[in-house]
Structures are given as structure tokens and as C-alpha cells.
Amino acid sequence: MLLYTTIGTDNIDRATAFWGPIMASLGHDPMTDLGAGWAGWGKDYDGGFGFYLCPPFDGQPASAGNGGTFAFPARDAAHVRELYALALANGGRDEGAPGTRDYYSPDFYVAYARSPDGHKLAFVFHHYDPGQDHG
Template identity: 50%
Template sequence: MRLYATYGTNDLSRAIKFYNAIFSVLELPRLPGWTKDRAGWGTEPDDGTGFWICTPFDGNPANGGNGTMIAFPTQSAATVRKFYAAGLAHGGTDAGAPGTRDYYAPDFYVTYLRDPDGNKLSCFHYHYDPARDPGD
């Protein structure tokens, strides 16, 4: 599947700092096509996915949608923790610290953040083994 996702922002330069930080943890490069009102990260459109931020086209303020979230998979619980720390250090807010949750499978390690505009993000790792990775 090839797709892209977009979140709105009210302060593009602030959002770029936040997303540069979390996407560097996930090793997702910037995409070409940046303009004065949008920026993107991911893979080339013909090869995969992309994530974009922009000022809303309708001119109204951007806001986080209730029940709306984008989740990014990763290969380790350590990367989930780095994602969370990078997000908090660059203007994000906590929406759920890294760890397992009783309502998911015990090997599902996840964290939740809100970006500086209130958009919800998640980073997760399947097949978590606390005996092999007790955390930082």
C-alpha cells in the first residue's frame, strides 16, 4: 500500500523542529517538495509512504481530532523510548509513557504523544520481551 498522511499546524517552524526530532529517531528522511507552508518526511511516493505537515488550506486554525492518531512501527522498545523522549524534548506533550498496556497483548510496547498542535502520535513495537529489554 502506498499512502501519505497529513496533519495541520499553526506554526510550521515549530512543527518542523518537533517532526525533525522524532523522524530522525525513526530514520525517516525529509521528502522533496517542501514549500513555505508544508514539509514532509518518509520515502519516495512511488516506493512507500509519507507524512506531511501543513497550514490548513481553508485558513482555519489547525486542531487535533478527537479519536485521530497516526502510529509508527519500529523494531525495538528502545526506539519507542527514544521517540517519546525526542518528542517531549521538542515541544510535544505526554499522552501515554512508553510501556505495555493491560488492554493490549503483553508483547505490544507503545507510547503516545501529542505534537505541539495537539495531534496525537504513537510509536510501537510488536514482540516486546521484558526479559531481553527491561527498559532504560
């Protein structure tokens, strides 16, 4: 559906330290040779989806969009908890602990976090069965 996503940051080292472990856990390899001030994971344009970090092109401070969420698929509920823990351990902040929500279907297991730059993330396993969760 998408070719790539680029989000702005004013601190590429901090952003890379946050996003790198999450992308690795999701199975996305870092891209190389992107140039100074850039980081990325995933595939090139002809190979699939890419996720990039860089300073905003307009030279203004980076900011997160209100209401925007980047949702990442998890393998299972344990992976949701792992991704959430990675986010918090690498400078992110809590926006909703792992679990189900009354306003979603009971098989939708999710955790929410904010990146150090304020971007909202969701880690989602949408085939949750509490009887199969050994965590």
C-alpha cells in the same frame, strides 16, 4: 496501504522542530523543494509513503482529530523510549509513558504523546519480551 498523510499546523517551524527528530529516528529523510509553509519526510508518490505538514487548505486554524492516532513502528522497547523522549524534548506532551497496558497483549510495548498541535502519536513495538529489554 496509504500514499501519504498530511496534518495541519499553524506554526510550521514549531511543527518541523517537533516532527523532524522523530522522523529522523524512524529513518525517514526530509523532502526538499516542497514550497514555503510545507515540510515533509519519506518518499514521493512513486517511491512510497510520505508524511507532510502544512497550514490547513481551508484557511481555518489547525486542529487535531479527537480519537485519531498516528502509530509509528519502533525497532524495540528502547526505540519506543527514545521516540517518546524526542517527542517530549521537542515540545510534545505526555499521553502515556512507555510500557505495556493491561488492555493490550503483553507483547505490545507502547508510548503515547501529543504534538504541539495536539495530534496523538503512538510509538509501538509489538514483539516485546521483558526478558530481552535491558533498559
